[in-house]
Amino acid sequence: MMMGLSIFVFVAGLSLAQQGELVDGKRPVFTADVNEPMPATFGVTTVSNSGFQGKIYFLPEFTLSLPNFKKLKSVGTLYTDYLNIPPRDFMEGFPGITNRFEWFAIDYTGRFWIEKPGKYQFALVSDDGSILYIDQKRIIDNDGHHPAQVQYGSAKLAEGAHDIRISYFQGPRTALALIFAVQRPGDKDYKIFDMRRFRPPSTMENLPAPDSELPK
Numbered sequence: 001m002m003m004g005l006s007i008f009v010f011v012a013g014l015s016l017a018q019q020g021e022l023v024d025g026k027r028p029v030f031t032a033d034v035n036e037p038m039p040a041t042f043g044v045t046t047v048s049n050s051g052f053q054g055k056i057y058f059l060p061e062f063t064l065s066l067p068n069f070k071k072l073k074s075v076g077t078l079y080t081d082y083l084n085i086p087p088r089d090f091m092e093g094f095p096g097i098t099n100r101f102e103w104f105a106i107d108y109t110g111r112f113w114i115e116k117p118g119k120y121q122f123a124l125v126s127d128d129g130s131i132l133y134i135d136q137k138r139i140i141d142n143d144g145h146h147p148a149q150v151q152y153g154s155a156k157l158a159e160g161a162h163d164i165r166i167s168y169f170q171g172p173r174t175a176l177a178l179i180f181a182v183q184r185p186g187d188k189d190y191k192i193f194d195m196r197r198f199r200p201p202s203t204m205e206n207l208p209a210p211d212s213e214l215p216k
Contacts, residue, residue: 038082038084038192038194040084040085040086040088041080041085042054042078042080042083042085042094042106042178043078043079043080043106044078044079044080045076045077045078045079045096045097046079047079048079048081050081050195050196050199051079051080051081051082051110051195051196052079052080052081052082052083052108052109052110052164052166052195053077053078053079053108053109053110054077054078054079054080054106054107054108054109055069055074055076055077055106055107055109056074056075056076056077056078056094056097056098056104056105056106057069057072057073057074057075057104057105057106057107058072058075058098058100058103058104059103059104059105059169059171060103061103061172063103063169063171064144064145064171065129065143065144065145065169066105066129066130066131066143066167066168066169067105067169069105069107069167072105075097075098076094076096076097076098078094078097078106080108081194081195081196082180082192082193082194082195083108083166083178083179083180083192083193084179084180084192085176085177085178085179086177086179087127087147087148087175087176087177088175088176088177089174089175090170090173090174090175090176091173091174101170101173101174102170102171102172102173102174103170103171103172104169104170105167105168105169105170106167106168106169107165107167107168108164108165108166108167108168109163109164109165110163110164110165110195111161111162111163111164112161112162112164112195112198112199113160113161113162113198113199113200114157114158114159114160114161114162114198115159116159116184116185116186117156117157117158117159117185118156118157118184118185118186119154119155119156119157119185120154120155120156120157120182120183120184120185121152121153121154121182121183121190122139122140122152122153122154122155122180122181122182122183122193123150123151123152123179123180123181123182123183123190124140124142124150124151124152124153124166124179124180124181125142125148125149125150125177125178125179125180125181126142126148126149126168126177126178126179127146127147127148127149127170127175127176127177127178128144128145128146128169128170128171128176129142129143129144129145129146129168129169130142130143130166130167130168130169130178131143131166131167132153132164132165132166132180133163133164133165133166133167134155134157134162134163134164134165135155135162135163136163137155139153139154139155140152140153145171147175148175148177161200166180179192180192180193181193
């Protein structure tokens with residue numbers, strides 16, 4: 001059994017007790033079930049079939065909400081097992097893909113496995129907008145142009161494979177954030193949602209690919 005590593009995510013003024021609100025002086029602490037650091041990154045260009053696949057898109061200036069991705073052309077792809085980017089300045093762009101650091105969107109999709117069926121609670125922090133879908137159903141809507149804020153949602157999940165999608169966009173320079181956490185049935189704390197902890201007994205490669213017909 002792997003030892004857990006506490007990941008202290010300091011989100012200035014953010015309280016997990018308040019949905020969609022910022023509360024001064026309260027900062028959530030998310031923990032992780034891995035014994036290695038979790039760099040604050042949107043992903044890497046190294047291909048992986050066992051986590052999130054994120055398609056990058058350029059957006060027109062003054063975009064105020066998530067776009068219809070079907071009308072856009074992806075400029076590159078990122079891969080990651082988790083989303084843990086606390087509020088920060090962002091100026092480096094995406095090395096190997098583009099130097100863009102504002103007016104972009106990333107549409108993450110993946111497939112995860114549930115061993116313990118039940119009601120799962122989710123928390124999604126973003127600056128600017130984001131939306132969580134599970135099995136093609138909208139679970140959390142944190143869309144819009146806003147500073148870092150948290151929204152919550154829940155889903156009853158059966159044992160087996162499930163589709164997941166997290167759509168995110170960044171508006172004007174330079175502050176951004178994107179954190180996705182889960183509270184499993186019976187747990188008291190939220191933990192960073194890590195695809196490595198939601199694999200089937202063998203490997204994620206044995207799961208079918210995510211459904212191609214996803215919501216806009």
